[in-house]
Amino acid sequence: MIQQLLEIKGLRAYYRTLVGVVRAVDGVSLTIKRGEIFGIAGESGCGKSTLAKATLRLLKSPGYIHEGSILFEGRDLMSLNEENLRKLRWSQIAYIPQSSMNSLNPVMRIENQIMDAILAHENWSKDKARERALQLIRMVGLPERVLRMYPHELSGGMKQRCVIATAIALSPKLIVADEPTTALDVVIQRGILQALREIKETLHASIMLITHDMAVHAEIVDRLMVMYAGKVVELGDIHHIFKDPLHPYVKMLISAIPTIEERREIKGMPGRPPSLLNPPSGCRFYPRCPYAMKKCSQEEPKLKEVSPGHFVACHLYEGW
Amino acid sequence: MLVPIKYFVKRLVTYFLTLIAAFTIVFIIPRLVPGNPIRTILMQLSLQGQNIPGGEEIVKAYKKMFGLEGDLFTQYLSYLSQVLRGNLGISISFFPTPVKDLIARAIPWTIGLLSLVVVISWVIGNILGALIGWSRPSKVTIFIAYVGLTLSCIPYYVLALILILIFAYYIPLFPTSGAMPMGATPRFTFDFIFNIIRYGTLPALSIILSSLGGWLISMRSLIINIQGEDFIMFAEAKGLRRSTILMKYALRNALLPQATGLALSLGYTVSGSLLVESIFAYPGLGNLYMTALELNDYNLIQGLTLLVIFTVLTANFLIDLLYPLIDPRISYEKK
Amino acid sequence: MSSIKVRFKNAAKLLVGNKKFLSGLIMLFLIFMMSLSVYIFSIPYPTFGSVPAFREPSKQFLLGTDGLGRDLFAVLLYGIQTSFYIGFMAGTLSTALGVLIGFLGGYKGGLLDDVLRSVIDLFLVIPVWPILVLISVSVKSLTIPVMAFLLTAFSWQGSARAIRSQVMSLKEREFINIARLSGLGTFEILFEEIFPNMISYIAASFVMSVTGVILTEASLEVIGLGPPSATSLGLMLFWSQQYGAIVKGWWWWILPPISVLVVLFISLILLTLGLDEISNPRLRKT
Numbered sequence: 001m002i003q004q005l006l007e008i009k010g011l012r013a014y015y016r017t018l019v020g021v022v023r024a025v026d027g028v029s030l031t032i033k034r035g036e037i038f039g040i041a042g043e044s045g046c047g048k049s050t051l052a053k054a055t056l057r058l059l060k061s062p063g064y065i066h067e068g069s070i071l072f073e074g075r076d077l078m079s080l081n082e083e084n085l086r087k088l089r090w091s092q093i094a095y096i097p098q099s100s101m102n103s104l105n106p107v108m109r110i111e112n113q114i115m116d117a118i119l120a121h122e123n124w125s126k127d128k129a130r131e132r133a134l135q136l137i138r139m140v141g142l143p144e145r146v147l148r149m150y151p152h153e154l155s156g157g158m159k160q161r162c163v164i165a166t167a168i169a170l171s172p173k174l175i176v177a178d179e180p181t182t183a184l185d186v187v188i189q190r191g192i193l194q195a196l197r198e199i200k201e202t203l204h205a206s207i208m209l210i211t212h213d214m215a216v217h218a219e220i221v222d223r224l225m226v227m228y229a230g231k232v233v234e235l236g237d238i239h240h241i242f243k244d245p246l247h248p249y250v251k252m253l254i255s256a257i258p259t260i261e262e263r264r265e266i267k268g269m270p271g272r273p274p275s276l277l278n279p280p281s282g283c284r285f286y287p288r289c290p291y292a293m294k295k296c297s298q299e300e301p302k303l304k305e306v307s308p309g310h311f312v313a314c315h316l317y318e319g320w
Numbered sequence: 321m322l323v324p325i326k327y328f329v330k331r332l333v334t335y336f337l338t339l340i341a342a343f344t345i346v347f348i349i350p351r352l353v354p355g356n357p358i359r360t361i362l363m364q365l366s367l368q369g370q371n372i373p374g375g376e377e378i379v380k381a382y383k384k385m386f387g388l389e390g391d392l393f394t395q396y397l398s399y400l401s402q403v404l405r406g407n408l409g410i411s412i413s414f415f416p417t418p419v420k421d422l423i424a425r426a427i428p429w430t431i432g433l434l435s436l437v438v439v440i441s442w443v444i445g446n447i448l449g450a451l452i453g454w455s456r457p458s459k460v461t462i463f464i465a466y467v468g469l470t471l472s473c474i475p476y477y478v479l480a481l482i483l484i485l486i487f488a489y490y491i492p493l494f495p496t497s498g499a500m501p502m503g504a505t506p507r508f509t510f511d512f513i514f515n516i517i518r519y520g521t522l523p524a525l526s527i528i529l530s531s532l533g534g535w536l537i538s539m540r541s542l543i544i545n546i547q548g549e550d551f552i553m554f555a556e557a558k559g560l561r562r563s564t565i566l567m568k569y570a571l572r573n574a575l576l577p578q579a580t581g582l583a584l585s586l587g588y589t590v591s592g593s594l595l596v597e598s599i600f601a602y603p604g605l606g607n608l609y610m611t612a613l614e615l616n617d618y619n620l621i622q623g624l625t626l627l628v629i630f631t632v633l634t635a636n637f638l639i640d641l642l643y644p645l646i647d648p649r650i651s652y653e654k655k
Numbered sequence: 656m657s658s659i660k661v662r663f664k665n666a667a668k669l670l671v672g673n674k675k676f677l678s679g680l681i682m683l684f685l686i687f688m689m690s691l692s693v694y695i696f697s698i699p700y701p702t703f704g705s706v707p708a709f710r711e712p713s714k715q716f717l718l719g720t721d722g723l724g725r726d727l728f729a730v731l732l733y734g735i736q737t738s739f740y741i742g743f744m745a746g747t748l749s750t751a752l753g754v755l756i757g758f759l760g761g762y763k764g765g766l767l768d769d770v771l772r773s774v775i776d777l778f779l780v781i782p783v784w785p786i787l788v789l790i791s792v793s794v795k796s797l798t799i800p801v802m803a804f805l806l807t808a809f810s811w812q813g814s815a816r817a818i819r820s821q822v823m824s825l826k827e828r829e830f831i832n833i834a835r836l837s838g839l840g841t842f843e844i845l846f847e848e849i850f851p852n853m854i855s856y857i858a859a860s861f862v863m864s865v866t867g868v869i870l871t872e873a874s875l876e877v878i879g880l881g882p883p884s885a886t887s888l889g890l891m892l893f894w895s896q897q898y899g900a901i902v903k904g905w906w907w908w909i910l911p912p913i914s915v916l917v918v919l920f921i922s923l924i925l926l927t928l929g930l931d932e933i934s935n936p937r938l939r940k941t
Binding site: 338341342345346349350353469470472473474475477478481482484485541588590591595598599609610613614616618621622624625628629632633636 | 777780781782784785786788789790792793794795870873874877878879880892896901906909910913916917920921923924925928931
């Protein structure tokens with residue numbers, strides 16, 4: 001069997017709070033192949049960001065990994081010691097955090113922040129690192145003068161690109177991008193998506209793209225996984241999912257995307273996601289599901305392969 | 321590099337206005353309060369003046385010089401003009417020594433003590449606080465944090481008293497008072513310098529230990545808070561070494577408020593060192609202050625008050641002016 | 656209104672659950688109780704010359720007597736009461752003043768805010784301590800209420816600044832705009848919408864005010880600038896200095912007030928840290 005780039009099995013990541021344990025990621029499994037863009041979709045609070053951070057072991061107290069395994073090229077990330085983890089970071093797996101605006105050190109120049117990442121892993125001279133930083137900045141379409149600037153002198157989109165430039169500095173095999181286009185206007189969004197597509201093509205890197213915006217997924221993602229209330233509800237090839245969404249939640253998500261071609265009613269989704277503190281037994285989507293059956297409130301549906309490569313967790317597909 | 325005019329002028333104007341406001345407050349106080357201390361001065365002056373040949377004339381001239389006659393506004397202006405000329409009046413208890421001279425004699429001791437003390441405690445406190453805040457909490461780090469906390473709660477003078485009890489009385493290592501041995505004359509000999517250090521150790525130590533605690537816990541709390549910032553997590557994601565993240569990312573941000581804190585704390589350190597000096601009979605401004613209070617030498621007290629206020633305000637002004645040099649987010653120009 | 660009761664109950668639960676806050680509170684309470692023991696054990700108020708002077712600690716005089724003919728143990732206990740009185744009186748008043756000014760400036764904005772802000776800055780920048788010394792020296796009769804008033808007049812600026820900036824940031828939040836649009840008047844908004852969100856800040860300001868006041872008061876008394884006939888911890892230290900207690904090794908005159916002062920400050924700082932931890936989850940240990 002070909003070794004997958006990233007294999008996550010049964011990951012549970014929780015948060016300890018004053019009022020109880022919040023089960024943000026509650027049994028998620030996925031695999032990411034080499035050279036593919038893997039999308040993760042879902043509402044805010046469904047656990048996507050937690051999943052991203054947990055994958056990189058960046059989850060900080062009060063968050064913690066309850067159980068599960070994370071294999072990167074066959075290596076168990078959970079068992080790595082500090083130093084090996086540090087070496088692996090960035091050179092193999094890079095991370096573009098949510099709201100990258102705040103991810104840049106306010107008192108350091110951009111070039112230094114990029115060079116930092118490089119010099120932490122490669123034995124290059126400062127000049128060589130600076131050359132590379134210049135190259136990277138140009139790659140994301142920013143002018144050279146950005147290098148000597150401080151983060152507060154740049155716009156949101158520019159900062160985002162700086163973070164992306166830093167991310168590809170060492171040509172990592174996997175890039176985890178958490179909401180890279182949120183809070184940016186559509187024009188910049190387009191540029192960033194284009195940049196990501198190029199990264200996949202030129203570097204042959206895989207990208208774990210996390211966003212609630214289904215339109216973004218439709219644009220560049222190869223395979224998609226949809227999460228709801230900490231669980232995976234559907235997973236499969238992007239075209240298959242969009243053409244034929246199986247899970248009721250996913251159906252609603254896709255029908256909510258406005259298109260220019262069709263004029264139709266945009267249906268909102270009534271109700272709210274359940275509390276992750278004390279998740280209800282049975283399917284978590286039960287209260288909002290228009291196809292709900294009695295079984296749904298009692299038994300939790302398991303993720304099942306319904307057609308090659310297309311998984312769904314829903315009692316509607318019991319017999320398939 | 322030119323400091324752009326607008327920024328400079330604005331700060332300068334605020335500085336001067338504050339100086340004037342403070343000066344006005346100091347001027348008003350004795351005149352507002354029932355039992356006018358100015359009259360007391362006049363009385364005391366006339367009493368003493370009578371014992372000195374030509375004293376009557378001195379008192380008259382003094383009254384005129386300080387506009388202690390005339391209406392409030394005239395008094396204000398003439399007091400202001402005197403002060404601006406550096407004339408802070410004549411000490412009543414050390415008549416006829418001018419206040420200015422007494423202060424000049426005492427200043428070197430205080431500045432010597434203060435400058436060293438402030439720097440040392442700030443540096444040590446911040447280093448310790450950063451190390452404790454950055455490393456994983458363990459029994460040792462928590463213990464040191466509590467020690468720092470306790471130290472920060474102990475006022476300078478209390479610590480001074482404790483140190484005297486332990487190190488000057490029970491274990492007679494250090495002298496209890498003075499800055500140099502009795503009757504010694506200042507000379508640049510090794511012996512003399514050694515004595516200066518010996519006499520200065522306990523006063524310095526009491527201020528250092530006490531203010532160190534404050535820096536320790538404030539730095540620790542800053543570092544702990546910074547650890548939650550997004551850019552620290554990003555730095556970690558980049559695979560940087562923990563030490564690099566501490567130095568380049570955490571400290572560079574944490575030291576900024578600490579630097580401002582340094583300026584603000586100057587006010588407290590000055591008043592604190594005053595008390596410590598008086599306890600140790602260290603011949604600096606503090607001791608002078610204490611003597612002035614005991615002898616009810618109003619002119620001296622007032623002169624010292626003006627000096628302290630001036631020092632603190634000026635220090636704050638200078639730091640304000642220089643701050644943009646260390647924090648790239650604050651520039652001299654308005655965007 | 657019941658939501659306020661619920662909020663208080665939740666707040667109380669949070670506070671008591673925090674180790675630092677709880678230990679600070681207990682320490683403070685114990686010291687306070689200790690001072691109240693004068694009523695339980697019928698210890699009379701120590702007036703000058705009520706007992707023979709310069710006695711060492713004995714069964715009769717637990718902490719000996721001072722040079723002015725007072726039972727030092729009684730002086731200590733009554734002194735604690737004085738500190739509490741001045742501390743909480745001036746602390747409360749200065750916090751109230753600070754909250755009022757901070758609210759007005761922060762919420763109203765405009766010219767009023769400009770003026771108030773300048774005043775706040777003035778009091779923040781000018782070193783207050785030398786001015787307090789000057790005033791104390793100038794005033795003929797320094798009584799405890801006068802001291803409390805003076806301390807109040809010069810301690811409100813810290814609270815004012817903190818409250819003002821918090822009100823300003825709250826002002827911009829959505830729910831305030833909604834309240835304004837639905838026609839609530841300024842005072843109603845201040846009391847029903849803004850105030851409940853500020854309680855933690857006000858509480859923190861209050862504790863810091865009290866700490867600051869007690870500290871300043873003690874530092875003034877140690878150099879002899881307190882109400883001369885009062886019994887207080889700072890004055891105890893002052894008189895001990897006057898009579899050269901250190902060189903004579905009369906530790907009973909020095910250590911007790913120092914210890915009480917230190918414990919007092921530690922408890923207040925613990926309260927502050929505890930409040931800090933509660934409002935900032937990252938500082939909490941899970």
